[in-house]
Amino acid sequence: MSDAVVAEPRLVDADKQPLPSLKAPAKNPLLDHPILPTILRLAWPNVVALTAGAVVVIFETTYVGRLGTEALAAMALVFPFVMLTMTMSGGAMGGGVSSAIARALGAGDRARADTLAGHALLIAICFGLTFTVGMLTFGSMLLQLLGGRGNVLSQAQGYITVFFAGGVIPWLLNTFAAILRGTGNMKMPSAMQMAGAALQVVLGGVLGLGFGPIPQFGMPGVAAGTLIAFTIGTGVMGWYVFSGRARVRPQIKGFRIQRGMFFDILKVGAIACFNPLQGVLTLLIFTHMLAQYGTAVLAGYGIGARLEFMLSTLAFAVGIASVPIVGMAIGAGRIARARRVTWTGSVIAFGVVGLLGTLIAIFPDAWVSLFTNDAGVRAASRTYLATCAPMYAFLGLSTVAYFASQGAAKVLGPVLAQTARLVFVSVGGWWLLSIDASATSFFWLAAASMVLLGVLSALSVLLTPWGPKAGPVPEVRPVLS
Structure with a gap:
């Protein structure tokens, strides 16, 4: 969906000739x-x-x-x-x-x-x-x-x-x-x-x-x-x-x-507050369901979740940095730049978090060995990381989309994407329990929910208009003595 870009008004004299600028404005790095x-x-x-x-x-x-x-x-x-x-x-x-x-x-x-x-x-x-x-x-x-x-x-x-x-x-x-x-x-x-x-x-x-x-x-x-x-x-x-x-x-x-x-x-801010609230609720529901498979499975999942937290900090860093850049671009009417900032940050987070997650999925013992020597816990953690760690890339994507949307004051879409993930995990988890599925099926549910969150967050940015409604730009005429 296209956005209207606000053009900057020009000073003109009575004959509609541009007036020369007396002093070039100082550049804003952002x-x-x-x-x-x-x-x-x-x-x-x-x-x-x-x-x-x-x-x-x-x-x-x-x-x-x-x-x-x-x-x-x-x-x-x-x-x-x-x-x-x-x-x-x-x-x-x-x-x-x-x-x-x-x-x-x-x-x-x-x-x-x-x-x-x-x-x-x-x-x-x-x-x-x-x-x-x-x-x-x-x-x-x-x-x-x-x-x-x-x-x-x-x-x-x-x-x-x-x-x-x-x-x-x-x-x-x-x-x-x-x-x-x-x-x-x-x-x-x-x-x-x-x-x-x-x-x-x-x-x-x-x-x-x-x-x-x-x-x-x-x-x-x-x-x-x-x-x-x-x-x-x-x-x-x-x-x-x-x-x-x-x-x-x-x-x-x-x-x-x-x-x-x-x-x-x-x-x-008020709408964005629902995002962490839903994130914590999703975590609590998923943990409660997974606890039924025993301590070893729950502990193995916890080790993988620690990695998710560590890698998410990289996406958070990029996302937080995007807020003022996008916000100033929106305030200046430079909508195209705001979107380029969003997609650039999204690619960085998706690539870096995804690469590190994939490496851990291939070599899980490099992470798991830091926490436990228990064979059952190690086996559960390896399975979780092999299934979910590459999908952390989509968490990176959703994080930058969420923060960039804050900068644009259009945060409802990423929040609703988190709502969709909450519903997906709740309903999917209930169904898996009803058919006595394995713990590995829950790990696949977690991985699929990450993809869903990332894709929906990116689509919300793509489809939500960030610019003002198109309209004629008034000409600014100075008062000539």
Whole structure:
């Protein structure tokens, strides 16, 4: 489907002769530089930062394991809720914030970008408080629904209580990062994410396990370490943004709520929040069904899912980088460039993630041997990787399509693609259980769902109009004295 491209108006005199430009406008790298180098330049800091985040997960699992098996089980219970908080505030609502600011800057409206930043922080505070009240009120019930009992439930509750008591902090952290990314600044948020990762590992380990005069606080200590690291990162980025060093400065003095500003952010961010929610729900349903085939199969799947998480960070890095590039192109009326950015990023993610996934499918022991020597687990993991790992390419494709659509403020299509995957896994899994299919059949179901998500996400970008409706472009005439 074609898009209308908005032409830039020209200044003309009374005889309709073009007036000479007195000064060439300064080039915007995100609008004028070649696409591939621009994507790579913005993506590499994200790759480093997201890799640091993955390393945190590994270290955290290691020292939580020293607290005992029950602590590991408790961490497994709380992990979906923590991840939902981070993905909603960062990738979903954060994408809406970055998109709105990038589109405003692309249109040359700095004042609007400043106002949007202020509204974004208010949204973060409201959502953070909602998560705090919701998890402190219903967290115990949700943990029990996931199977938490006895000491496992008690330790999970300790983590939830501490972490979500400061639920506003991760929302503010990711919102400041989104504001900066909307201006095209990827280095500052990535640097803070790496520094925060190091702090999180140290503080979580010290407070969780104890060190010297510091007693062992267990799971609440691990949560406190994470929250302290997030608080420091929030303070540094907040100072950077409000000091005027960023391209935008949130307007606080004389702040007045404007519904249009909320709408500009929420029309992307609120809809995008359904994407991680559906992703977590799909994971929980699939895991629940697969658990019926025994511990070895479930553990083998878990090892493969870790690889999926690691490789997805590469696609996330490219996707996050595409948001401000696409958003500024849309704001400047350069629809064709926005689409070229999307397809270029999609090819990068599809190729890189697919290549690495295929290599692991051919040589699965290079990954599996890092986690287990159990013969049953290794066999299940090899089967899963041989079936699904090459299809991770389609997850890379869907990730970039999702983020690029945020930049274009047209995110409904990729969200509906995730809905289709959720329905496909639920119905397909129910049917496989009804015919007593093997665990391998479930692995094929997972692989097919990845292809479905990638293809539908790409089609949504292809078929959704990104440009404004075609219409006559008014001629701009200067007032001649």
